[in-house]
Amino acid sequence: MMGKGLKWGLGLGVAALIIGGGSYAYSQHKSQQETKTVTVGIVGDSDRRLWEYVKEDAKKEYGIDVKLKTFTDYVQPNRALADGDIDLNAFQTVNYFDTQKTKYKTELTDIGKTYVTPIxxxxxxxxxxxxxxxxxxxxxxxxxxxxxxxxxxxxxxxxxxxxxxxxxxxxxxxxxxxxxxxxxxxxxxxxxxxxxxxxxxxxxxxxxxxxxxxxxxxxxxxSVDDAHKGYFNLIAARKGTEDKQAYKDIVKAYQTEKTVKHMKDLYGTAQQPAWGKYAEK
Incomplete structure (x- = not known):
């Protein structure tokens, strides 16, 4: 027969496993919850209007709570992203992005195209x-x-x-x-x-x-043509975070036919989609 001391020890071990497993499951759940809230930096109110639609789709389709942080200039959003104050930003062209990465030596990466707005x-x-x-x-x-x-x-x-x-x-x-x-x-x-x-x-x-x-x-x-693809806008993330599923889902929530319709309704001819088949024109 098993001694009382051994039974007591096994009981403690099982309890520890249950508690430990519960803590691990809780921490995993908490981590998953945290990745479902994503802060995106944008510039100006005109971009905000389109992102309000993207927010709705990201929440409905992927359960992601997108929080928007609006900046008034083109310098702060990349600094905020590099510093970890925001998770993504969406405001800049490919050319501007490349220039800023070189100038400030920021470890950022392009995770998806958004639109092109002819200057x-x-x-x-x-x-x-x-x-x-x-x-x-x-x-x-x-x-x-x-x-x-x-x-x-x-x-x-x-x-x-x-x-x-x-x-x-x-x-x-x-x-x-x-x-x-x-x-x-x-x-x-x-x-x-x-x-x-x-x-x-x-x-x-x-x-x-x-x-x-x-x-x-x-x-x-x-003009909007192959020679001007450096002026396509993009969504940026910090290097090493680009494979987060929540970030990929935000790109998918943006790159839809619904977004194209909202873009046309909001901006008319001022803004055009710049991903997939639209980027091949």
Whole structure:
């Protein structure tokens, strides 16, 4: 027969296993619950409107609670992501992403494309491109990626030419300027306000939409083709976290035909999907 001491010891062991197993199951459940809440950094209210729909689908289809954190500039969201203050961000183009990774040495990675918004040249004073006078002042974004994008736009519009061998081109790299246009570099989030003083301004679409500018009244619109795929927007995560199922599910919740419809309803021609079959156009 088994001694009382041995029975007591086995009982303790079984109890410990049950308690330990319960603790492990609880910690696993808690961990799973934590991964179901994902904070996404975005820029501006125009993006928020679309993400509110994505939030609903992520919750309904995958049980993920998406929390949105809105930033007002293009620098903070990548810093916040790198520091772990947010889980994902969705606001930037491929070119801007690559530039920021190099500049700040951030360990971030692209986990899915979202949309493309052709950048545009706007004016409160002029009605058409051919009305831009000699000596006009045009403002462009001052961060390297968007500055190059603005110069590409102005070159495509036959207003100037610049040195394409420049690694991070700016206004100082302009080589041909027949109208002697004055290029003024400003922070992207200040570009709309420059319409009051400048003759025209190159403005990122999210800021244009936030300011209720009519994108169809722009003086010039960037082409959307293979040469401009660096301007497709993306969802970014920290390296090492990109395989989390919740993150993959958020990308799936975004990349749907429902999102395409919401995009068209919200933004008209200002924004176009940039994933799957849409990216192959």
């Amino acid at each position: 545009r040249l706007y004016s409160d004073k002029l009605k058409s491109l051919d009305k831009i006078p000699d000596g006009a002042t045009i403002t462009i974004p001052n961060d390297p990626s968007n500055a190059q994008r603005a110069l590409d736009l102005l070159e495509e519009a036959d207003l100037l030419k610049y040195d394409h061998s420049a690694k991070l081109p700016s206004a100082s790299d302009i080589t041909d300027n027949p109208k002697k246009i004055k290029i003024k570099e400003v922070a992207s989030d200040q570009s709309v306000s420059t319409l009051k003083s400048a003759d025209a301004a190159v403005i990122n679409t999210n800021y244009a939409l936030d300011a209720k500018l009519d994108v169809d009244e722009a003086l010039y619109v960037e």
